[in-house]
Structure formats: structure tokens, C-alpha cells
Ligand code: GDD
């Protein structure tokens with residue numbers, strides 16, 4: 001027998017890895033592991049928590065239980081955040097042929113896991129999705145706002161995943177390693193919606209089935225779903241829709257730039273009522289740059305939003321960058337115009353150079369990655 005085979009365990013190794021993304025879930029660790037143990041009796045399973053260095057000490061708690069139970073493992077990430085990338089890295093840390101994802105907060109029904117596994121095996125499928133919206137499933141005690149938001153997000157998902165899946169937002173599913181590997185190099189990894197990302201990224205459509213479950217209420221800890229999560233979801237959709245042609249951030253930056261033109265002309269018209277043209281034009285320019293800066297800060301760069309003193313410093317750097325951009329714009333446009341191109345070709349060429357310059361330099365100096 002090969003020395004690589006551990007004599008104490010069966011020769012089959014782990015069959016199912018349950019990946020659990022976690023952030024501040026310390027009180028839910030022990031109950032979940034206990035529930036997984038009962039639900040997965042008779043299956044060779046392991047659980048991998050992927051914890052983003054939770055301040056409450058979730059990772060230490062997982063390792064403590066791992067000392068008593070070798071099925072329990074922890075990947076602790078430092079200086080990183082993100083539900084989707086946590087799930088991806090948990091899967092990459094496993095060697096099991098079957099991979100499941102379940103939330104750390106006991107809101108998903110772990111008792112469904114054995115049926116997910118047997119269905120996945122027997123029906124020759126790629127992925128089984130736990131669904132709150134299939135018949136027999138439910139969202140539990142959600143307030144109207146959250147339910148409406150989930151319904152809208154589900155509709156929007158159809159734009160990028162044209163398959164009849166009732167709950168593409170689900171964070172509870174199980175798939176074959178091969179199905180994960182087909183998609184893994186194309187995943188965007190943004191935000192919360194790893195299932196949607198998988199469906200939108202696989203080169204060959206997944207053969208899937210949904211199994212209903214009831215979304216339970218959270219007992220301990222808090223939900224991390226906030227406006228940033230919503231923004232990241234929209235970025236994911238846009239990325240899948242237009243990402244082949246241009247980076248989503250650049251597209252947003254250009255749209256904000258377009259809104260700046262409207263701000264500029266409106267301000268100019270109003271300022272001309274009481275000021276001379278050069279002065280009115282200066283006011284309009286500053287207003288447009290400021291509004292572009294603020295919009296980019298909450299829209300294009302929401303994930304790196306500047307606040308407080310950094311906001312002021314960012315604004316100043318943005319003014320400086322845009323001023324150089326305006327010089328480049330005028331210079332290029334005039335040069336093109338002198339080559340006897342029509343006025344609009346020249347104007348457009350100048351604007352494109354200006355916006356590319358502004359985008360490239362502000363992404364380095366104004367909203368540099370922390
Ligand atoms: N590692 C890591 N990093 N884990 C995270 C992060 C993060 O930045 N943010 C959240 N998590 C973990 C939480 O600890 C929890 O285990 C799980 O991801 C889901 O987060 P919740 O904050 O509980 O989200 P939710 O209950 O509002 O949303 C759930 O249901 C949605 C359906 O409405 C999630 O399953 C979503 O994926 C799902 O779409």
C-alpha cells in the first residue's frame with residue numbers, strides 16, 4: 001500500500017467539502033458544526049470556514065473546534081473582504097469531488113445537504129441549488145422592503161443568466177468539482193452573488209435542479225447585506241453584460257462625464273445672467289468637475305469611497321487631473337481640426353483623450369487601491 005494513504009482512515013478521502021464564508025459569526029460556529037455532524041452522518045465530509053479575519057474571533061473558534069474534530073478546517077484571510085472570493089478560495093482549498101456552500105448563520109437548511117448530494121450523483125447533474133422560491137421553499141419572516149429588493153434582483157439576474165432558475169441569488173448550493181473548474185477562471189468574484197457568477201461564467205450551461213428550503217431567521221450576529229452589496233451586485237451584472245467590450249468602471253466614469261456636460265451647460269447658462277463669459281465659464285467648469293467627483297465617489301468608486309479629510313484631498317487631486325485633461329483635450333482637438341477633419345470629429349477625439357486621461361490618472365491618484 002502506498003505510504004500516501006493514511007492507514008487510519010478509509011481510502012476514499014473526503015467526498016464532500018462544505019464551504020462556509022464567515023464574518024463575525026462566532027456564536028454560530030459551534031451550533032452549525034454540530035448540525036452538520038448530524039445531517040451528514042455516513043458521508044465523508046469536511047467543513048472549511050473561510051473567515052475574513054473577523055474581529056469577534058470566529059477563526060480562532062473554528063480552529064479550536066478543529067483541534068477536536070479533524071473534519072473542521074479554517075482558511076483565515078487577512079486584509080481581505082468578500083463573500084464570493086471567500087467561497088472560491090474555500091473551494092480551491094478542498095480536494096473533494098463535491099463542493100457545497102452554506103451560510104455560517106444557520107439561515108440555510110443543512111438537512112437538505114444529503115439529498116443535494118444524492119440528487120447530484122444520481123441525476124448526472126452539475127449543480128443543485130437550494131431555492132427559497134421553488135414550490136415548497138420560503139423566505140421566512142422578511143420585511144416587505146427586503147422581499148421586494150430580492151424580487152427585483154432576481155428579475156435583473158435574467159439579463160445575464162437566461163436559464164429558468166427561480167433563485168439565482170441563493171447562497172446555498174452544491175456542485176461537482178468539475179463544474180466549478182469549468183467556470184473558475186472566468187468568475188468575476190465581485191460581491192455576494194457567487195451562484196449567479198458561476199451560472200454566468202460557465203462556458204457550457206449547467207445541468208441543474210432546484211430543491212426547496214425555507215430561509216430561517218438569523219439568531220446570532222448581523223446581516224452584512226448593505227448598500228455596498230447592492231452596488232456590487234449591479235457591478236457584477238454590468239460586468240457580465242458589457243465587460244467584454246470595456247471595463248465597467250470606465251463605462252460608469254464616462255457616463256458620469258456625460259452628466260458633467262449637462263451640469264456645465266446648465267450652470268453656464270445661469271451664470272451668464274449676471275457674469276461675464278470667462279467668469280461664468282470658470283464657475284461652470286468648477287461645478288462640473290465637483291459634481292463629477294462626487295458622483296464618481298459614490299457610484300464608480302463606491303467600494304473605495306473617500307470620506308472626511310480624504311474627500312477634500314481627493315477633490316483637489318481630481319481638479320488637478322481634470323485641468324491637465326482639459327489641456328490635452330483642447331490640444332488634441334485643435335490638432336485634429338487643423339488636419340481638416342470636421343468640427344465634431346475633432347471635438348470627439350479631444351473628449352475621448354480627455355476622459356481616458358482623467359480615468360487612468362484618477363484611478364491611480366484619486367481613488368488608489370488601499
Ligand atoms: N468571508 C466572508 N467575507 N464572509 C462574509 C462576508 C465577507 O466579506 N460578508 C458576509 N459573509 C458571510 C456571512 O458571515 C454569512 O455566513 C454569509 O456570508 C451571508 O451573509 P449575511 O450577511 O448573513 O447575508 P444575508 O443573510 O443577508 O444573505 C444571504 O442570503 C441571500 C439571499 O437573500 C446570503 O446567502 C446571500 O448570498 C444570499 O443571496
Ligand code: MN
Pocket residue numbers: 103105107218223
Ligand atoms: Mn444571513
